[in-house]
Amino acid sequence: MKRFLAFLVAVGSTVSLSDAQCFVHLQIPGRPYKGCTMNGKLYPLGHIERTENCLRCNCNEAAIQCCSLFFTPVRYDTKNCKVIFSKKRCNYDVVYKDDPSKMCYSNLARVG
Structure with a gap:
């Protein structure tokens, strides 16, 4: 015990x-x-x-x-950006809604 x-x-x-x-x-x-x-x-x-x-x-x-193994984005431009999860990399990416090939970096904060 x-x-x-x-x-x-x-x-x-x-x-x-x-x-x-x-x-x-x-x-x-x-x-x-x-x-x-x-x-x-x-x-x-x-x-x-x-x-x-x-x-x-x-x-x-x-x-x-x-x-x-990943950290969740909590502070980003929700109007212009969205969060997508990559199971292959075990990570979230914050990308532009109108062009998901481009990353959003301004004011990005992540929480575990």
Whole structure:
């Protein structure tokens, strides 16, 4: 129990000190352990560099902890620009609505 509590404290510290959005899914006690399940997919024990949903995760017998690999734009010219997500690059781009091939850079701020 002490080990589990230490794990939760460590995870909480990691989440609050990081720039990216993070979350923890605890394993269901008493179930046979085969890895971590997230969105219907089973992940192995250990570090997962990148999931198909652009997350970096760590899986252990107690939980799976994941943080996003991308930052969300929050301050940009909403009148002239729009946000699109590139799953290939795991990042949002802010582009001009009338010409999506051009990036909008003025007043761009990103939040993890």
